[in-house]
Amino acid sequence: MILTETLAILKACLEKKLLTVLFQVMNTIHFGMRNIRKTLKDRMQYIRLHTPEYILEIEHLCSQESESQATQYDSIYYNGLLSNKAAINAAKNTLNMAKMVAEGKVQNGFANVRPPGHHATPHVPNGFCLYNNIAITAKYLLENKLTERILIVDYDVHHGQGTQRIFYETDQVLYFSIHRYEYGKFWPNLEESSFNHVGSGKGTGYNINVPLNQTGLTDYDYLSIILNVLLPVAYEGEMNITPAFYAHLIHMLGGLAGGKMLVVLEGGYFLPSLAEGALQTVKALLNDPSPPLEYHKNINSSVIDSINNVKVALRPYWKCFNQVDPISPITDIVRFDRFNYHVAVHRYFGVVPEPPFPTSGGNPLNSESLFSMHDSKVVYLRGKYNSLQNIVGYMENIHSAGHEPGPGLRIQEVQKRVQDIISKFIEYELLKELKPVEFHHLTHSADYLEMLWSSGPKPQPDLYWDTKSRKACRFSCAVLCQLALEIKRSSIAHGVGIVRPPGHHAKSNSGGGFCLVNNVAVSANYAIDCLGYKKVLIIDFDVHHGDGTQELTYSKDNVMYISLHRFDGGKFFPKDPAGNYMYVGEEKSAGYNLNVAFENAKMSDADYLYTWIKIVLPLAYSFNPDIIFVSAGFDAGIHDPLGHYNVHPETFGHLIQLVKSVAPVILALEGGYNHTTTSLGMVNCVKALLGHPLPFPTIGDVKREAALAMAQSISAIKQYWPIMEVNKKLDPVIRSQSDFDDATKQMSKIAITL
Missing domain, CATH: 3.40.800.20 (Histone deacetylase domain)
Structure with missing residues (x-):
C-alpha cells in the first residue's frame, strides 16, 4: 500500500521528466512472477555489510515463519521468503541507484524501496528493518572508491540507531539524525540517541543527534534545526511536518557534493502524507520550485534547547560552532538569563526494551475521525501547492x-x-x-x-x-x-x-x-x-x-x-x-x-x-x-x-x-x-x-x-x-540531570537559610 499510493502520485510528476531515475520496488508482484533462488554469493554482492551467518539467519527466520522466534527481535515481521527477497531487493536497488549517481550517470535519485533499513545493525534486525539499505550502500561506495565522504541525513521520526552504530567510529561518513526522543521515552528508547553521543575514535564529531523532546513540532521548528546545525556542519566538511518541508530541505542541500543526492524511503505510515512528501521530494530533485511552508512565528522552546545542546556537544570538533557561537561559562546553572544564555543538560528517562517483544498490537492505530482530520489537512495542503515548473x-x-x-x-x-x-x-x-x-x-x-x-x-x-x-x-x-x-x-x-x-x-x-x-x-x-x-x-x-x-x-x-x-x-x-x-x-x-x-x-x-x-x-x-x-x-x-x-x-x-x-x-x-x-x-x-x-x-x-x-x-x-x-551564549560544559538537581537543592538550602 505504501509503495502503491506513493507511486500513483509520483507518476504524474515524472511522465515528462527523465532527469531523475525513480526505482520502483513492487516486491510482492515482482517475486510472485519469478521466484529465483539466488546463491549466498549473489546475495553477498549487495549486502556485504552483513555477515554471511546473519544473512543465512534472516533467510532461515523468514522461511520458518515462526512467531515465537520473532519475539526475540524488537518490532519485526515477515511472511515467508518473500520478505527476505524483498529486503535484499531493496538493498540492491538502493545500491544500484547510488552507483548511478556517484558515477555521474544521473544527477540525483529517489529509491522508493521497502522494507526500510536504518534500524538494522550488522547482526540484528530491528524496527521493520532486516538489512540496512543506506549503510550497505555507503559502505559499498567507500570501499569501491566511488566517493571519499558521505553525508547521511536521517529525518525519520525514529532514531536510526543501526546506521549510527555502523559508522560511529569513522570520519568518512557524517550521520545526522533528527528524531523524536522525549528523553528516551520514545522508541527505540536508547540513551545513545541523545545529543551527547557524537562518535568515537576517528569518528568523534561525525555523529550528530538532534533529539526532540516534545511532540507537535512544525516546519519552522525543523527548519531552525537545519539552519542552525545541519547546514553549517555540511558546508564545513509525532510531528506536524508538512510535505512541503522535504522539498525545502532537498533544495537547501542541493549545493553540496555537486548536487549528487540519493533519497531513500525509510519510515512513514500515514499514507496520504507519505505519498505527498515523496512527491514533493522528487519534484525538488527535479528542481521544481518549493511549495510554501506552513508559517509559524515562534520556535518551540524545547527545540531551541536541543539545538544549543548539539552546539555545545559539537563545539570542540567543528569550526562553524567554535568560531561563530560565543561561549560564556555559567556557575549558577539554576538561575541565569535563559533568553541570552544556555546550559546543556543531558537527561535520559527511558527504559531499553527487552525480549520477548510483542508481535502485534504494538503500534497505535488512528481512529476513523482522526484519520479523516489528517487526510483533510493533506488535501488542503495539496491545494496550496503550486505545480509551476522551474522556468x-x-x-x-x-x-x-x-x-x-x-x-x-x-x-x-x-x-x-x-x-x-x-x-x-x-x-x-x-x-x-x-x-x-x-x-x-x-x-x-x-x-x-x-x-x-x-x-x-x-x-x-x-x-x-x-x-x-x-x-x-x-x-x-x-x-x-x-x-x-x-x-x-x-x-x-x-x-x-x-x-x-x-x-x-x-x-x-x-x-x-x-x-x-x-x-x-x-x-x-x-x-x-x-x-x-x-x-x-x-x-x-x-x-x-x-x-x-x-x-x-x-x-x-x-x-x-x-x-x-x-x-x-x-x-x-x-x-x-x-x-x-x-x-x-x-x-x-x-x-x-x-x-x-x-x-x-x-x-x-x-x-x-x-x-x-x-x-x-x-x-x-x-x-x-x-x-x-x-x-x-x-x-x-x-x-x-x-x-x-x-x-x-x-x-x-x-x-x-x-x-x-x-x-x-x-x-x-x-x-x-x-x-x-x-x-x-x-x-x-x-x-x-x-x-x-x-x-x-x-x-x-x-x-x-x-x-x-x-x-x-x-x-x-x-x-x-x-x-x-x-542564538545564545553557551556554557561549554555538558551537565547531567543530577548536576541540575544538586544545584537546585543547594539553591533551596540557601533560600531557607536566608
Missing part, C-alpha cells in the same frame, strides 16, 4: 548601452560589465535555458517612472549623466517590474535582470555611487502597489551599503531590507552611519531593516556563507515574503578594485541556492567592477536558479570580525524575530 525568466536592459561616461572620465560602471556577463552566459550555455521575457510598453508608463526624476543630477566623481541616461534608468526599472509581473502570472518561477546603471545608492532626492534611480526600490513598490504582492524581501550583498534602498524602505513593514556590507566604522563608501547594525527600522517597521556591518578585515567565503545561513535565511523564512529581490553586487568578489574582499564567484551561487526556496527570486545586477568575477558570480547565481550543480567553495576560518558582526546584528534584531532566539 527562469531573463531580461536585459537594452537601453543601458546609451548610458556611458563621456570622453576622459575614468569610471568603473560601464556597459562592458553587461556585455561580459552575456558572453559568460553564452560560454556556459545558460542563455538557451533562460526564458526571454518581452517588455510590454503599456505595463509601465513613462510617466510612472518619470515622476521620480525631473532633471539630470549635478556632476559628481561617482555619478555621470547624459540625455540617454534617462531612458536607461527607466528601462532598468521596467525590466525588474516586468519580471515581477511574469512571476505573478506564473509564467516564470524566478527572474534574472541584467540591468544598469545600478540603483541601491539612489535616495529619494539624490543619486550617488553610479546610481541614478533606485530600480530595486521602485520595483518593490510597484510589486506591492500594482501587482498585489503583500510582502517583499530585498537582500543586498553588494560590498557597499545600499543606503538609498534603506532610506526608501526604512519606514515600511511590508518590505524587509537585509544588507551585508563593508562598513569599517563608517569610513567605507557610502560612509553613512545608518549602515551600522543598530539601524533596524522605526516604529511599526522596527525589525524590518538589518545591516550586517563588517569591520576592518578582508571578508571571504566562510564569512559570507555562515552569515547567510545564521542570519539571512532565518529572517527570510520568518518574514515569509511573496517575492525576493536580490541586489546582486559582486564587488565583494575576489580581485574587485573597489571592494577588496575575497569572496569567490561560486559562493554567490550558493547564497542563491540556499534562499531560492523561500520565495521567487529576481536577481538585479548592482555593482561589481572586476568583469571576470562579476560575470562568473552572475553565472553561478543563474546556475543555482536553474538547478545546475555548483562548484563547492573553499571554506576557511570565520574571521573574528565577521563573528562579531553577526553577534551584533543578532542582538539588534533578536527581540523582533523569535526564530533568532536560538
Whole structure:
C-alpha cells in the first residue's frame, strides 16, 4: 500500500521528466512472477555489510515463519521468503541507484524501496528493518572508491540507531539524525540517541543527534534545526511536518557534493502524507520550485534547547560552532538569563526494551475521525501547492548601452560589465535555458517612472549623466517590474535582470555611487502597489551599503531590507552611519531593516556563507515574503578594485541556492567592477536558479570580525524575530540531570537559610 499510493502520485510528476531515475520496488508482484533462488554469493554482492551467518539467519527466520522466534527481535515481521527477497531487493536497488549517481550517470535519485533499513545493525534486525539499505550502500561506495565522504541525513521520526552504530567510529561518513526522543521515552528508547553521543575514535564529531523532546513540532521548528546545525556542519566538511518541508530541505542541500543526492524511503505510515512528501521530494530533485511552508512565528522552546545542546556537544570538533557561537561559562546553572544564555543538560528517562517483544498490537492505530482530520489537512495542503515548473525568466536592459561616461572620465560602471556577463552566459550555455521575457510598453508608463526624476543630477566623481541616461534608468526599472509581473502570472518561477546603471545608492532626492534611480526600490513598490504582492524581501550583498534602498524602505513593514556590507566604522563608501547594525527600522517597521556591518578585515567565503545561513535565511523564512529581490553586487568578489574582499564567484551561487526556496527570486545586477568575477558570480547565481550543480567553495576560518558582526546584528534584531532566539551564549560544559538537581537543592538550602 505504501509503495502503491506513493507511486500513483509520483507518476504524474515524472511522465515528462527523465532527469531523475525513480526505482520502483513492487516486491510482492515482482517475486510472485519469478521466484529465483539466488546463491549466498549473489546475495553477498549487495549486502556485504552483513555477515554471511546473519544473512543465512534472516533467510532461515523468514522461511520458518515462526512467531515465537520473532519475539526475540524488537518490532519485526515477515511472511515467508518473500520478505527476505524483498529486503535484499531493496538493498540492491538502493545500491544500484547510488552507483548511478556517484558515477555521474544521473544527477540525483529517489529509491522508493521497502522494507526500510536504518534500524538494522550488522547482526540484528530491528524496527521493520532486516538489512540496512543506506549503510550497505555507503559502505559499498567507500570501499569501491566511488566517493571519499558521505553525508547521511536521517529525518525519520525514529532514531536510526543501526546506521549510527555502523559508522560511529569513522570520519568518512557524517550521520545526522533528527528524531523524536522525549528523553528516551520514545522508541527505540536508547540513551545513545541523545545529543551527547557524537562518535568515537576517528569518528568523534561525525555523529550528530538532534533529539526532540516534545511532540507537535512544525516546519519552522525543523527548519531552525537545519539552519542552525545541519547546514553549517555540511558546508564545513509525532510531528506536524508538512510535505512541503522535504522539498525545502532537498533544495537547501542541493549545493553540496555537486548536487549528487540519493533519497531513500525509510519510515512513514500515514499514507496520504507519505505519498505527498515523496512527491514533493522528487519534484525538488527535479528542481521544481518549493511549495510554501506552513508559517509559524515562534520556535518551540524545547527545540531551541536541543539545538544549543548539539552546539555545545559539537563545539570542540567543528569550526562553524567554535568560531561563530560565543561561549560564556555559567556557575549558577539554576538561575541565569535563559533568553541570552544556555546550559546543556543531558537527561535520559527511558527504559531499553527487552525480549520477548510483542508481535502485534504494538503500534497505535488512528481512529476513523482522526484519520479523516489528517487526510483533510493533506488535501488542503495539496491545494496550496503550486505545480509551476522551474522556468527562469531573463531580461536585459537594452537601453543601458546609451548610458556611458563621456570622453576622459575614468569610471568603473560601464556597459562592458553587461556585455561580459552575456558572453559568460553564452560560454556556459545558460542563455538557451533562460526564458526571454518581452517588455510590454503599456505595463509601465513613462510617466510612472518619470515622476521620480525631473532633471539630470549635478556632476559628481561617482555619478555621470547624459540625455540617454534617462531612458536607461527607466528601462532598468521596467525590466525588474516586468519580471515581477511574469512571476505573478506564473509564467516564470524566478527572474534574472541584467540591468544598469545600478540603483541601491539612489535616495529619494539624490543619486550617488553610479546610481541614478533606485530600480530595486521602485520595483518593490510597484510589486506591492500594482501587482498585489503583500510582502517583499530585498537582500543586498553588494560590498557597499545600499543606503538609498534603506532610506526608501526604512519606514515600511511590508518590505524587509537585509544588507551585508563593508562598513569599517563608517569610513567605507557610502560612509553613512545608518549602515551600522543598530539601524533596524522605526516604529511599526522596527525589525524590518538589518545591516550586517563588517569591520576592518578582508571578508571571504566562510564569512559570507555562515552569515547567510545564521542570519539571512532565518529572517527570510520568518518574514515569509511573496517575492525576493536580490541586489546582486559582486564587488565583494575576489580581485574587485573597489571592494577588496575575497569572496569567490561560486559562493554567490550558493547564497542563491540556499534562499531560492523561500520565495521567487529576481536577481538585479548592482555593482561589481572586476568583469571576470562579476560575470562568473552572475553565472553561478543563474546556475543555482536553474538547478545546475555548483562548484563547492573553499571554506576557511570565520574571521573574528565577521563573528562579531553577526553577534551584533543578532542582538539588534533578536527581540523582533523569535526564530533568532536560538542564538545564545553557551556554557561549554555538558551537565547531567543530577548536576541540575544538586544545584537546585543547594539553591533551596540557601533560600531557607536566608
